[in-house]
Amino acid sequence: MGLSVLVAEDEAMMLKAIAFKLQKEGYTVQTASDGKEAIALLETGSFDLLVSDIMMPFASGLELVTAIKERGLKTKTLLLSALGQENTVLKAFSLGADDYMTKPFSPNELLVRIKKLIG
Amino acid sequence: MVSWLESYLYNGFLPVKISSWGILLLLTFSALLFLRIFISRVSKAREYQLQTKYSKIFEDQLTEFIFDEERYAEGSPDHLELIKSLRRQIKVKLRRRVFGKAILLFHRDFKGIPEQRLEKLYRDIGMSKYAIGDLREGSWYEKAFIFTELGQMNIAEALPIVLKYTNHYNSVLREEAQFAAVRMGGAVNISFMADLELPVSGWQQTRIMQELDRVDLAQIPPFFYLLDAKNASVVAFGLKLLAKYRQVDDPEKIMAKIHDEQEEVRLAALFCIRETEMYSAANRLIERYPKETPEVQQEILNTLGFIGDEEVIQFLEDFLYEDTYNIAYPATRSLVRLGFKLSPDSGIPSFNKELYKHTRYELFPG
Numbered sequence: 001m002g003l004s005v006l007v008a009e010d011e012a013m014m015l016k017a018i019a020f021k022l023q024k025e026g027y028t029v030q031t032a033s034d035g036k037e038a039i040a041l042l043e044t045g046s047f048d049l050l051v052s053d054i055m056m057p058f059a060s061g062l063e064l065v066t067a068i069k070e071r072g073l074k075t076k077t078l079l080l081s082a083l084g085q086e087n088t089v090l091k092a093f094s095l096g097a098d099d100y101m102t103k104p105f106s107p108n109e110l111l112v113r114i115k116k117l118i119g
Numbered sequence: 120m121v122s123w124l125e126s127y128l129y130n131g132f133l134p135v136k137i138s139s140w141g142i143l144l145l146l147t148f149s150a151l152l153f154l155r156i157f158i159s160r161v162s163k164a165r166e167y168q169l170q171t172k173y174s175k176i177f178e179d180q181l182t183e184f185i186f187d188e189e190r191y192a193e194g195s196p197d198h199l200e201l202i203k204s205l206r207r208q209i210k211v212k213l214r215r216r217v218f219g220k221a222i223l224l225f226h227r228d229f230k231g232i233p234e235q236r237l238e239k240l241y242r243d244i245g246m247s248k249y250a251i252g253d254l255r256e257g258s259w260y261e262k263a264f265i266f267t268e269l270g271q272m273n274i275a276e277a278l279p280i281v282l283k284y285t286n287h288y289n290s291v292l293r294e295e296a297q298f299a300a301v302r303m304g305g306a307v308n309i310s311f312m313a314d315l316e317l318p319v320s321g322w323q324q325t326r327i328m329q330e331l332d333r334v335d336l337a338q339i340p341p342f343f344y345l346l347d348a349k350n351a352s353v354v355a356f357g358l359k360l361l362a363k364y365r366q367v368d369d370p371e372k373i374m375a376k377i378h379d380e381q382e383e384v385r386l387a388a389l390f391c392i393r394e395t396e397m398y399s400a401a402n403r404l405i406e407r408y409p410k411e412t413p414e415v416q417q418e419i420l421n422t423l424g425f426i427g428d429e430e431v432i433q434f435l436e437d438f439l440y441e442d443t444y445n446i447a448y449p450a451t452r453s454l455v456r457l458g459f460k461l462s463p464d465s466g467i468p469s470f471n472k473e474l475y476k477h478t479r480y481e482l483f484p485g
Contacts, residue, residue, distance in 0.1 A: 011228075012178075013178050013182075013221070013224050013225070013228075014228055016178060016179075016182055017182045017185070017186065017225070017228075017229075020182050020183070020186050021186045024186060024187065103228055104227060104228050104229055104230040104234075105228075105229065105230060106229065106230050106231030106232070106233075107185070107186065107229055107231070107233060108231060108232065109231070
């Protein structure tokens with residue numbers, strides 16, 4: 001079984017696309033369409049990586065990073081942000097996020113970064 | 120024939136007597152109206168259902184097309200089959216619009232190879248031809264969407280049609296056409312702006328400027344020609360572009376704009392002078408100061424802080440006695456920026472002393 005990735009993204013099309021790409025590369029993928037669902041999945045499952053949008057309903061990507069740190073989980077985090085969210089990105093790193101990418105992004109670059117984080 | 124109804128209504132609750140035929144006519148009209156509303160609702164619901172259905176189909180197809188590069192390699196059986204299938208689908212206008220929205224979403228969110236493949240697919244299936252054709256009919260908002268689509272997918276051959284709408288009376292249509300034109304042709308195609316008659320809003324200027332960030336610096340042409348435009352907002356935009364790209368080959372032309380009739384242009388000229396640090400403009404700004412409106416005066420005082428010298432400091436020192444905040448503040452700020460130090464035994468009013476301390480702290484917190 002491949003490494004497990006949780007993808008949290010409120011935009012359905014983007015969620016589906018990222019999940020498809022990662023599944024194709026051999027990762028085991030679970031998806032969450034909002035922050036609340038992502039927290040529930042983090043509590044019940046074990047993930048090597050969380051790929052999450054920053055702006056999401058119910059709980060933001062930053063809150064997910066905090067939740068991971070508070071629970072002492074080993075899950076790595078890669079956040080996706082829109083352009084012009086520099087302060088948010090800095091905050092994400094200060095909270096313990098491992099990497100971030102700005103939308104629009106290259107799916108191949110996403111894959112390279114994921115491989116660098118979890119292999 | 121229907122006298123019982125007539126009698127019932129009259130005796131019951133209607134204040135006037137209505138003939139049986141009148142009542143029948145009213146009932147028939149109500150029934151027809153109800154039927155019309157019902158049909159409209161059903162057709163809208165059906166359209167929404169179809170949109171959702173095709174949206175899902177196209178999203179799946181596009182996801183596979185983008186991320187399964189081997190399967191959908193150029194000329195492969197699956198690639199050819201996909202093109203054939205999409206060509207068939209987009210013959211129907213509703214499906215065409217749904218596909219247009221889906222491809223734009225993918226194109227917006229992913230860059231690199233997927234972006235190029237999507238643009239090629241858009242052309243291969245003939246979407247660009249349909250979009251250009253659809254511009255000839257349809258409502259203004261459909262046209263506005265098509266402009267966005269053509270611009271985003273870089274369909275340069277649509278540029279002549281798009282340019283026709285850049286001065287349209289409908290502001291949404293106009294702005295989308297302008298944006299698409301810049302997107303299709305890059306910085307060179309910004310020349311259409313010189314002929315615009317209607318004002319270009321601040322928001323639109325920002326959008327276009329942001330779009331120009333995508334253009335390689337080596338391909339940015341000189342923008343001085345925009346200063347000859349008759350439209351004040353275009354001249355102001357031109358000055359902002361000159362500032363952004365540090366185009367100061369003709370400083371006289373820029374400085375002349377501080378005498379323009381339009382305040383918008385004078386403010387933009389000051390912005391340009393400040394951003395390009397045009398030191399030679401300092402004396403002209405001092406001369407211009409007494410003739411200006413309060414807003415431009417504030418901007419002159421602010422600008423002097425960036426291009427000033429000893430002479431400017433002397434001019435600004437007089438404002439240390441000014442009791443109007445909007446004037447005293449930019450003047451004091453510029454003085455501090457130019458390195459002026461207030462003597463401890465200076466006789467200026469306490470308000471100005473406090474303002475000086477505040478601006479010093481603001482500019483040099485350490």
